[in-house]
């Protein structure tokens with residue numbers, strides 16, 4: 001499946017080592033002011049080649065809007081966006097084209113399709129997230145019209161944990177450092193953890209949290225199409241995400257009901273005194289901030305020798321993955337996590353009729 005969403009739909013296309021990657025957004029209401037600069041700002045947060053903690057591949061990721069925008073506003077027609085790949089180098093993939101990279105998508109693709117684009121992982125490359133971020137940029141702009149904001153930040157990298165941060169810290173600080181951590185005192189230790197792994201030819205993972213503010217109560221469905229189920233699917237659908245929790249998530253299993261339930265009160269509107277549920281009950285938003293966390297695994301492509309197989313000769317082999325890889329996917333994934341949450345919320349806003357065919 002290359003299409004996501006039911007009412008606000010995103011289709012992405014393109015391979016990491018092909019000529020371009022792109023996206024088509026269908027179902028965006030007409031009249032939304034949007035320009036290439038809005039999309040570029042989000043792409044600039046995602047692109048590789050920004051310092052030692054990310055892949056050295058140097059992509060400017062310049063967006064061209066091809067359709068669906070006229071005189072600075074969406075027309076209600078499909079918005080097609082293109083980014084050309086300019087720093088493609090497949091040389092490090094040639095020697096391993098018949099070897100399966102442990103932890104990457106190589107074997108799954110081969111088992112399903114019978115052959116695969118071995119150059120940079122093709123569609124399984126993290127580069128595919130360019131399309132998600134372009135779609136997410138439009139979703140974010142649409143949501144801002146309804147007073148909804150989406151903010152992600154790094155909670156931990158490997159064994160280095162950020163301290164407690166406030167929502168204001170997250171809104172203010174997430175992009176002032178390369179690891180995108182709102183606890184600025186933890187940034188150096190997080191970068192060091194990534195650099196230590198990189199120097200040893202290894203990689204590290206971590207946890208990213210995303211918060212959506214201003215989401216009205218009543219988004220989502222009670223049985224199928226639950227908002228929490230859609231968010232979990234969207235976040236789990238990002239490469240390298242191995243766990244998703246909403247509110248206290250897995251930590252809720254250790255609590256009693258009295259420790260988990262959020263008590264209600266009235267403050268002009270219905271609110272809860274705590275937000276352990278993460279802003280969703282019964283599949284429907286409560287009006288409290290929506291809070292999700294994702295567990296990001298360590299980057300699979302590492303240069304430490306590993307045992308694998310040569311699928312052409314069907315015999316054992318040793319692989320050392322060279323090339324330009326992220327020593328940690330965590331700093332790269334923060335804008336992608338925001339994009340996926342924005343896409344789900346925009347989809348539900350349009351689905352629920354809170355946003356019509358025109359603004």
Ligand SMILES: Cc1cc2nc3c(=O)[nH]c(=O)nc-3n(C[C@H](O)[C@H](O)[C@H](O)COP(=O)(O)O)c2cc1C
Nearest residue numbers: 104105124125126239240241300301325326329332
């Ligand atoms: C933004 C982003 C950047 C990534 N960078 C790399 C990378 O440099 N090298 C790598 O091996 N995997 C990288 N990945 C992870 C792989 O794409 C992913 O692990 C692979 O597709 C297998 O999917 P799975 O881990 O979800 O099973 C990245 C993922 C994302 C989302």
Ligand SMILES: C=C(O[C@@H]1CC(C(=O)O)=C[C@@H](OP(=O)(O)O)[C@H]1O)C(=O)O
Nearest residue numbers: 016048055057120121125126127324325
């Ligand atoms: C190019 C990007 O990230 C890439 C994600 C990736 C992977 O295997 O997922 C492998 C590396 O690239 P290549 O395909 O050239 O080996 C990363 O640089 C990007 O995010 O724009």
